[in-house]
Amino acid sequence: MSEIKKHDTPMVDQLKSGPWPSFVDDIYSYGEKHKKQCAFDLMGQLELSYKHKETHWKHGGIVGVFGYGGGVIGRYSDQQEKFPSIWAFHTIRVHHPAGKWYHTAALRKLCDMWDHRGSGFVNFHGSTGDMVLLGTTTEQLEPVFFDLTHQFHWDLGGSGSNLRSPACCMGKSRCEWALFDTQEIDYELTMHFQDELHRPAFPYKFKFKFSGCPLDCVAAIARADLSFIGTWIDEIQIDQEAVKAYVNGELKPNAGAFSDRDWGPFDIKKEVIDLCPTKCMHWDEKEQKLYINNKDCVRCMHCIAVMPKALKPGKDRGVSILIGAKSVILEGAQLSTLLIPFMRLEPPYDDVKELVYKIWDYWMEVGKNRERVGELIQRIGLNRFIVDVMGMKPIPQHVRIPRNDPYIFWREEEVPGGWKRDIKEFRKRHPA
């Protein structure tokens, strides 16, 4: 093996001095141990980016392996002479299993393969949910794909204008609050929509996410074009004896989750009743009895999370379906809007599939390039979407506010130095 070439990286090295374990240490020690030039070139390029305050990565071009129009993101260094081992440093998205359960043996095998065929660097997980293998050359893409599919029985995830890898919380496999089987529907829709997942189909990306209850552990409401969030339509189940046990201090609130500090004795009024967002709860001190006006309950889960032994979601369960969340590109970030307040789910989820096709058909026809479905709804109006496209009757739950864009878009005059750049100067630093 040829000699490893190291670069001076004083700024990058500073990151090692903080209180947290540093990726710099990890990358350097891995590079030393496995004699990987790419580890040193990666850090060298990062140092240069810190110096120039600009990235030296270019992306695009390649999309996948043979027959796939997604799953690989082409990544290239624009500093080929300085850092030849990362001139092509593609990212591979590997579809995570529903709920992200792994056997350690499978992960070991994956790591061995990636040590051999790639940089050895991984990201668990990307924000869509996939396992992300960071950095390999074009020649290695097909062999990696072969190993993944034939040895591990794993597949590539979505990218580009495809359906992205659906994601769900661990739901019934581990959580008492799961109101539907998140993993099952995740798996079923993943298998049903294979073509859309692996080949470009849409004006832009599309994401499904499934959270078993309104605590929304996968943040579906903020990230998915179509979010499925578990809910119930009847009454919260109350065990009055257990409520009393919390009040008398026999049971620990929040299952003891905040017991690292002495918060004083449990105060049901202060910690539950007054924090109910719709003020639909009442604790009768004399009767020692809890009342809930279920008509006004918005299923926020707060009371249930504080007193899990005393309160349980209702028995008639299903999902709320919300549409249109997205991050900043192009029209600014937005949260989902409620589309269907309650739907009972039953495998093989034909109602859901029908709904999905209806939304896709319209979006594929009318959506502009790079317009997410949420932006399309913004453009034509929620009312038109609900009535004309979905053929539904508008109901009070179909509200759009309060919704806020958490990002600030600056005008050029508000940014010191503006953002015009000298293309000749830029090309000196970034050859085309």
Next chain:
Amino acid sequence: MDKAELKQKILEVMEAKIKKGGKTKIYLKDLQREIPGANPREIKNAANELVREGKLEYFSTGSTVMFGLPGVGMGLEAGVEKPEE
């Protein structure tokens, strides 16, 4: 329009664009605009089938995917040639 006709039409659209000196890579939406009679899902299926047959190729802009004729315009290793060894 049956699938064979649609595939033929897609290739014609691509070739016409290139002849006119236009774009060498286009989005599914652009194909839809040029072939108004066909359903977007059928266009998508036909274009993806043409890729499988090697008559079209995908090209990524990073966040979306475009279609192009193989060997025309930017190659898959866009703008990056491997240094001579």
